[in-house]
Amino acid sequence: MTATTVQNYTLVITGAPYSSQAPQTALLFAKAAVAAGHTVDRVFLYGDGVHLASSLSSPPSDESHWADQWGNFLSDNDIPGVACIASALRRGLIDESEQKRYELPASNLREPFIIAGLGEWVEGTMASSRVLYFHAGD
Amino acid sequence: MTATTVQNYTLVITGAPYSSQAPQTALLFAKAAVAAGHTVDRVFLYGDGVHLASSLSSPPSDESHWADQWGNFLSDNDIPGVACIASALRRGLIDESEQKRYELPASNLREPFIIAGLGEWVEGTMASSRVLYFHAGD
Amino acid sequence: MAQIHTLHILNKAPEHPRSGECLRSLNPGDALLLIENAVLALATPGELTAGIPVYALSPDVLARGLAQTARKASLVDFPAMVELTAQAQKVISW
Amino acid sequence: MAQIHTLHILNKAPEHPRSGECLRSLNPGDALLLIENAVLALATPGELTAGIPVYALSPDVLARGLAQTARKASLVDFPAMVELTAQAQKVISW
């Protein structure tokens, strides 16, 4: 393995924005990885990490908007962003189809994130050469 | 002070449901306090605790629905439930007026919770004889 | 229940830094109530405190399978927890 | 950068139980990368590891005002962090 080996990363984020530093560190890592010519197979949000995919997060205008920044980064680089369905439903992160199925008053999933099962994580571990986890640090 | 002194409690919840045990412990405590003849001045959700006020939380049907249970308890006992506005906006917990102000695609605040400032907590500390905090335990 | 000056409510496992801080902050006349993860202290060797009454929330003790080993604390239910917080002059949630 | 067997990425403060677990799991040929709260270990006395290369993420070091005291680790930026994860045969996120 040499310095020039191109890696394919799966990034798993389990810490929530505005609660942990995990989504920030993961984004700065992902940008550096792409800039260095590596690929990101997918980003998987698990546990409290699913809050990163909220379309309603509204931090003060002088603070970084991590959900916005992550959404833009994924769209610009055609990287799939997947929130685990079991984590998301418990925590109130819902797409339109779950809204209908559970007859909920609204949906709040930010584009381009999708909601899917843990199988997406399993596939990531199989498809990529590196799986990195970004947990809460406390 | 004797065993029969009636106390007026302010309960502050900073741990999120399905992430910490805080909302569960707080609810069982609040029910026991009311049953013993004490009063609950208000319940204040702070930090990650604001997720308890989500109208979209959808746990599996064989698990306790903490947001539902809390909402019912507050309504049945006419106890104000307040989510801190600064904590809530960052974390994507939004009422209709914030939805309009920030031009967001939806709102997700559960009744009877309201969103208001930290002044509600300050008032609670002044109005009540006991302030208890329910934090995440990890 | 005797008069309590400060009731310390601890919900952190023994490894958590705040657990040690709490135990070092107990004074004569205080009481300690273990809830949630903190009841795991009942399973570890050694005494928790010297001369301070120790209570543990029984639903949390039962959930963690510790009912048999809970000789280091008096088990209390939620009504008794409420009573402790009402009797104490001051309550600190660690 | 030398060949790395396992890169251990630690983001927990020194008091966190997982920090000690991580330090006890290092083997010859591994490397340790401190990020987020874990860079606070640079401010504490004593060596972190014996004979294992230690890196620390510079944006996290700078944010915590530790640039002057960071003699226990080589500072790396995000591109160098990526390079470390690419070079290591295995990465563990503690």
Place this chain on the structure above:
Amino acid sequence: MSTLIVIDQPPYGAWAGREALDMAFSLAAFDQPVALLFTGAGVNWLRKSQETMGIEQKSVERNLSAAPVFGVEAIYADATACALYGLVPDSMVAGVAIAESSAEVIRQHSHTAFAG
């Protein structure tokens, strides 16, 4: 590639451990090799006779007992942590292997994931 899921957080006080268990079951469901390691306060997941009715959560004891059935290859418990929490084989769910060195168990797996 063999995956090790490490749970070092105590049961019921947080959800991360439950969700880590789900990761293990999910890998097993896709026929991927996976083992569990309980260490630190996490070993308390393995204690017998968990009665969770009073906290209105589901017990995890049955899930853990079912782990081998679902294809989880091994459940390890860190020896030092078990000693600290007074856990002996008789007081633990069946099928747990005591590991003298967690570091060694971690070294034997090509992919390691911690509970949140």
Place this chain on the structure above:
Amino acid sequence: MSTLIVIDQPPYGAWAGREALDMAFSLAAFDQPVALLFTGAGVNWLRKSQETMGIEQKSVERNLSAAPVFGVEAIYADATACALYGLVPDSMVAGVAIAESSAEVIRQHSHTAFAG
């Protein structure tokens, strides 16, 4: 009633400390007596020269320097924690009182709230 806000979590890795600071400022804004106690890894909030541009967060150093202006009565730092993290008065923001005993500081206040 005098309130003590206790911050024992390190800066930037989590939000609980920031939100605890907001609690202190809010009490002060309502003219309620309030003091801050930093202990454990929380003392690292008090270190000078925090340069947070690289992590895209706002520095808290200025907020802390402004605490007395906003009516926070005292900022205490636990002596043992400062020693552990190599903090001396010169390396800390101005206006911090070193407390030999956090327990004593806590005892002197009628209401104590910890950062999440």
